[in-house]
Amino acid sequence: MMEQFAQVALPVPLAKTFDYRITEHVPVVGARVKVPFGRQHKVGIVTAITTTPSVAAHQVKAITEVLDDVPLWTPAVYRLLQWASRFYHHPLGDAMGAVMPTLLRKGRPAALKQQKWWQLTEAGQNQPVTGLTRAPKQARVLTLLTHGPTPHADLVEQDITPAVINALVDKGWIAPYTPPLEGKSWARHFAISEDKPSLNHEQAMAVATINASDGFACVLLEGITGSGKTEVYLNVLEPVLARGEQALILVPEIGLTPQTIRRFERRFNVPVTVMHSGLNDTERLSAWLAARDNQAAIVIGTRSALFTPMANLGIIIIDEEHDPSYKQQDSFRYHARDLAVMRGHEEKIPVVLGSATPSLETLHNAQTGKYQYLRLTQRPGNAVTARQGVLDIKGHHLEAGLSAPLIAEMRQHLQQGNQVMLFLNRRGYAPAMMCHECGWLASCQRCDAYYTLHQQHQELRCHHCGHQKRVPPQCGDCGSTQLISVGVGTEQLEAQLGELFPDYNTVRIDRDNTRRKGSLESYLAGIEKGEYQILLGTQMLAKGHHFPNVTLVALVDVDGALFSNDFRAPERLAQLMVQVAGRAGRASKPGTVILQTHHPEHSLIQALIHKGYQAFADSALAERRQAWLPPYTFLSLFRAEGHEDNSVQQFLQQVRQTLAASPIQHDEVHIMGPMPAPMARRAGRYRWQLLIQAPSRKVMQQWLTVALPVIQQLPLSRKVRWSLDVEPQDL
Ligand code: ADP
Ligand code: ZN
Ligand code: ZN
Numbered sequence: 001m002m003e004q005f006a007q008v009a010l011p012v013p014l015a016k017t018f019d020y021r022i023t024e025h026v027p028v029v030g031a032r033v034k035v036p037f038g039r040q041h042k043v044g045i046v047t048a049i050t051t052t053p054s055v056a057a058h059q060v061k062a063i064t065e066v067l068d069d070v071p072l073w074t075p076a077v078y079r080l081l082q083w084a085s086r087f088y089h090h091p092l093g094d095a096m097g098a099v100m101p102t103l104l105r106k107g108r109p110a111a112l113k114q115q116k117w118w119q120l121t122e123a124g125q126n127q128p129v130t131g132l133t134r135a136p137k138q139a140r141v142l143t144l145l146t147h148g149p150t151p152h153a154d155l156v157e158q159d160i161t162p163a164v165i166n167a168l169v170d171k172g173w174i175a176p177y178t179p180p181l182e183g184k185s186w187a188r189h190f191a192i193s194e195d196k197p198s199l200n201h202e203q204a205m206a207v208a209t210i211n212a213s214d215g216f217a218c219v220l221l222e223g224i225t226g227s228g229k230t231e232v233y234l235n236v237l238e239p240v241l242a243r244g245e246q247a248l249i250l251v252p253e254i255g256l257t258p259q260t261i262r263r264f265e266r267r268f269n270v271p272v273t274v275m276h277s278g279l280n281d282t283e284r285l286s287a288w289l290a291a292r293d294n295q296a297a298i299v300i301g302t303r304s305a306l307f308t309p310m311a312n313l314g315i316i317i318i319d320e321e322h323d324p325s326y327k328q329q330d331s332f333r334y335h336a337r338d339l340a341v342m343r344g345h346e347e348k349i350p351v352v353l354g355s356a357t358p359s360l361e362t363l364h365n366a367q368t369g370k371y372q373y374l375r376l377t378q379r380p381g382n383a384v385t386a387r388q389g390v391l392d393i394k395g396h397h398l399e400a401g402l403s404a405p406l407i408a409e410m411r412q413h414l415q416q417g418n419q420v421m422l423f424l425n426r427r428g429y430a431p432a433m434m435c436h437e438c439g440w441l442a443s444c445q446r447c448d449a450y451y452t453l454h455q456q457h458q459e460l461r462c463h464h465c466g467h468q469k470r471v472p473p474q475c476g477d478c479g480s481t482q483l484i485s486v487g488v489g490t491e492q493l494e495a496q497l498g499e500l501f502p503d504y505n506t507v508r509i510d511r512d513n514t515r516r517k518g519s520l521e522s523y524l525a526g527i528e529k530g531e532y533q534i535l536l537g538t539q540m541l542a543k544g545h546h547f548p549n550v551t552l553v554a555l556v557d558v559d560g561a562l563f564s565n566d567f568r569a570p571e572r573l574a575q576l577m578v579q580v581a582g583r584a585g586r587a588s589k590p591g592t593v594i595l596q597t598h599h600p601e602h603s604l605i606q607a608l609i610h611k612g613y614q615a616f617a618d619s620a621l622a623e624r625r626q627a628w629l630p631p632y633t634f635l636s637l638f639r640a641e642g643h644e645d646n647s648v649q650q651f652l653q654q655v656r657q658t659l660a661a662s663p664i665q666h667d668e669v670h671i672m673g674p675m676p677a678p679m680a681r682r683a684g685r686y687r688w689q690l691l692i693q694a695p696s697r698k699v700m701q702q703w704l705t706v707a708l709p710v711i712q713q714l715p716l717s718r719k720v721r722w723s724l725d726v727e728p729q730d731l
Helices: 075-087 092-099 136-145 152-157 162-171 201-212 229-242 258-268 281-292 303-307 336-347 360-367 404-415 490-500 519-528 569-583 603-611 613-626 645-660 697-713
Strands: 005-009 018-021 032-037 040-050 117-120 174-177 217-223 246-250 272-275 298-301 313-318 350-355 372-376 387-392 419-423 432-435 452-454 459-461 468-470 483-486 506-509 534-537 550-555 592-597 634-642 670-682 685-694 721-726
Touching: 005 032, 005 092, 018 032, 040 092, 075 092, 075 303, 075 336, 117 136, 117 152, 136 152, 136 162, 136 174, 162 174, 201 217, 201 229, 201 372, 217 229, 217 336, 217 360, 229 246, 229 258, 229 313, 229 350, 246 303, 246 336, 258 272, 258 298, 272 281, 281 298, 298 303, 303 336, 313 336, 336 350, 360 372, 360 613, 387 603, 404 419, 404 550, 404 592, 419 569, 432 452, 490 506, 490 534, 506 519, 550 569, 569 592, 569 603, 569 613, 592 603, 603 613, 634 645, 634 670, 634 697, 645 670, 645 685, 645 697, 685 697, 697 721
Parallel strands: 217 350, 217 372, 246 298, 246 313, 272 298, 313 350, 387 592, 419 534, 419 550, 506 534, 550 592
Antiparallel strands: 005 018, 005 040, 032 040, 117 174, 432 483, 452 459, 459 468, 634 685, 634 721, 670 685
């Protein structure tokens, strides 16, 4: 028989597979194998079996161990990964390694760990317990086991040590027991809670439309916060779960609240598995296995949960589909929302994209009929929408960023016993520290950026490279000791609020003080209980939480987003504004939203305040069309960085030439750059970028596919750090 070799995709940043000799049985395609790689071993995925290795057969090393009898992923997820690897031009093995639970990448068996059980043997059953007075613990075990097989953990809980158990095993009185698999038992317990609202007309229409789809369909469900989107999801899930099929629900990174999870559990009485970054490796693996083996009916997770294999998937729901956290920003740079649509296609099931403020890409797809477009325009229970207003702060005296009219308004709401919420997207005490005598600004040595002052820790911290140091006693230039802070961050605002409103408690929610595990949850619980009256935070606070007693929301400073380099900044600001407006107030307590700006006349603000998100989106889309920006064109971004400014720029120049020499000519493809990145130096590295703009995904892919192998051969490509971001979210 001809000798056989396995092609293996390994978690390394090289766009190729590696051949290994098959010694024992032939692994199936999609199974994990452990193989020697350099001086170590790595776990990879078999992508093909061949009789002709790519290098001389005697040089090919042997597989160390075949780890799986069956493919690791379902066929649909396996195809999805291959598609994503091609589309994002990321090496398949590296992509696979990135999305598999860490323990699987380390070679742990891909099977739910069977709990160990013990039972009495026949000899044990006939053993009179009274004969064991000198070994009371052994006697206890025998007594316990007379009630039937018992999990090992239960014995441990009764202070039974392994020595006691081993003694009984040696005597032949007890033996291991294999419990029958519970299997798909959730389908037997499935029930729909009677305690559920009857749908309004729009909700009923949405549910009917989604459930009528046979096979793949993509649906945009647009509805303001509180309009009952989650209620629609729940109703859409009814027939899916009743058929015994599973549901996958993606939520933004910070949007995964215990309330949401409980809502799904209660409604259907089925197991809900949660996957988020807070899980440890063991928890993550068991969640993954529960999903794959159909022990979980519903999987709720953040971005990477998209790749969870599911035995019998019936629907995918992406909540808050516009949220930027769906885009992976390093290494394997995929967009989970876009890939979810692809997965729905592969699985032949519906995909629901829900949002109060759909991304312009998704809106465009809905408006052009590529997606079905469903809207919820009413809030159940006649809740009124928030009143919105702009506060022109030109020339106003500001106290830690707050104008006098805003402070007055806050006081009024607080005196009525309501809560007030303030947004400021800058953590720390102040975004810069300056010398009052000569104007010197403390800036990071390694970045083109100023240090942020963190007063509480008496530290200067660079928010770009993480560098930190003690606050210097003197100016770095003239030696003056008159150092002052410039601008306002959340830490300073918090201190000021304490002085302005000594009778009320303020809670601050940002990345700095929610680092400790459980701290965010405890703050949120405190808000719910009314322990805090003033809520202050970065946009972390805007996501996923309902605050029914908040009647005033203020965006303290929106000017930065109006004049940003990033063409998506206005869209993000509009989304934030609508999101927070939706979180304020309820039927009996209508909310007010206030924006502080120096530019009240700005067209974005005008459109949003007077006409709403839809009008804003229409005008923003018109601008994008004019400017040849997504969704009307498709972008890819080469980023490069290195210690030598010149070679970084030169590398991208060569990339440009390679692209331009492409045999696929297309007048509508534009290459822009190389140009310095928005932060031209970070952590001591010089950074440049090159932007490609193509009229279609197809043309973009043709260009990249032809050029990349050449680019990878450029000598400079090994000297500078570079990456390709297909359809980048941040420019
Ligand atoms: P969203 O997900 O759009 O924010 P939810 O589904 O959470 O909205 O609904 C907001 C609130 O309104 C929830 O308390 C929910 O139970 C309630 N609700 C939703 N639909 C209805 C309905 N048809 N009748 C009564 N209450 C409803
Ligand atoms: Zn820095
Ligand atoms: Zn100075």
